[in-house]
Amino acid sequence: MKALRAYAPASIGNVSLGFDVLGAALAPVNGAKLGDEVDIRPAESFSLDTVGPFAHKLPGDVDSNIVTKCYHHFCNAMQLAGKAISPVALTLHKNLPIGSGLGSSASSIVAAFVALNAYFDSPFDQDTLLTMMGELEGQISGSIHYDNVAPCYLGGMTLMTGAQSPVTLSLPLNEQWYYAICYSGISVSTAAARDILPKQIDMATTLTFGRQLGVFVHALHTGEFELAASVMTDVIAEPYRKSLLPGFDDARAFSEQAGALAFGISGSGPTVFAVCSSKAQAEQVAAYLNDHYIQNEDGFSHVCQVPQQGAVVSTL
Template identity: 45%
Template sequence: MIKIYAPASIGNLSVGFDILGAAIAPIQNKYLGDMVTIKSSKKFQLTNTGKFSQELPISTYDNLTWKAWNIFCKKIKKKKNVNIILEKNLPVSSGLGSSASSIVATLVALNIFFKKPLKEKELIQLMGILEKDVSSAIHYDNVVPSYLGGIKLILEKKNNIYQNIPYFKNWFWVIAWPGIKLSTSKSRSVLPHSYSKQDCIQNSKNLSCFIHALHTKQSNLAASCMHDVIAEPYRKKLLKNFSLHKKNVQKIGSIAYGISGSGPTIFSICENKIIAKKIQKYFLENYIQNKKGFSYICQIDSIGARKIGKKSNEII
């Protein structure tokens, strides 16, 4: 038996639409991500558990975990029956890499359970294909950080899918999910088919400035560059009082604020735990819309997918 945890992730990071992603971990030592347990079995079995398991498709064949098992078996050219338990701890269509977490946890668990027949690149490619099932295009900005941790720049070159990006360990990422769904397809539908030259130039400035600031350890400069001109101007109308919340958390001490992935989760960055707690309190009181919603103070998860059990947090 093997149990794998894959952390939640923030895609885009405001300046890197579809090419930047970060794995996150709550500072209170709580897991924020899906878990997959695999046991030996004579026939394939899939059981869904967890707080958000009722949001999963009724049909097993529509479940991403089944699809991950199916594509894994096709890749290794051998049917491997197993008993899989998916613990769905992330809400679906939340902007926290929910689908990526399930995909990563399942494929990593299968690969380890069967003595690692696939290499890292092969696993990542399968992860990207499975993400296409959710967003209609191959995406790596959630699966790669969930798999390998940290902040990743997605290149999608033939022999170089991603690059590691340095990050500030003193940054606190306060995330808030309001308790409602917002599908990736709906979020993408509001985006324009083309952008002005001015917007393209500004986005290039923001992205290059952000990457440069990370590598040169300029925290304030990095935060000041996190302005989204590609998605936020169009997606913010889908999020209740987005601009008002931005102004209010800036007054509290936020140095950067944006939409996590395609939303509706939002994030705010600060460098002080006291300020982070104040922002979290603000989100809980003003952004959460029902009892399902939550807010966590997080930092970057440097590990990514890992074994859970006697050797908890073991790096794979």
């Protein structure tokens, strides 16, 4: 009887210039795990246990946990496909803070679906799983989007297509870029961060958004990475969301003075990230953020790169 563990990394949603359509996975360069894990074992009836540094922030009711909802969603899909299903015992290792802007819910969702799919001998293909992941993410944020679940599942930097298949496209990576990321320790809900945004965007801002995204994708494909970095400015969300993030303007100012290529909000925040041209520069920015941006004992900083590998499964 097999027992498996699925690991799903943290992610940056939006990557500043790609509101709801760009995402990137994160991997600390020191080898630390920055992501949730789900263990799966055979059982006589379904159960879910929660452990880890942020497990105490989860709903006390197991039925309300997103991993439980993933299990029921997966079971329904199996039944519709005419495939056999059996009870399992799941354990969620909640390593990512909730409401952090690091794709915390996406990490739990991806780890759950990847564990279930591997346990039941991979009945669903990549796009089908991605669609299910997006549907569950939508239950939390209020709208279906893939900018966290796609890079978390697949790794790399991903561009959402808006189509059923392929759901996402992989973009070329600059292996010389390092990301100084810092979670301040406070919580910002995705729903609240969306509510603060205007319901309509003016024509000039819309044109800037489209131009930046087009230039960015082109520049990555042609290897013009300085050009790509030059358009990593958030004209949609950051002007409004930064008011939710104490110390944001000072953090940006220091990062720019240190020579960072770009600075922005990871997803809905409060995590911020600085794109740096060297590991030493990223370490300098991360040290500042650790000393000046963190608000409480839950906060942390890391120097990361964007990994090619997303979620992985191992045997327990």
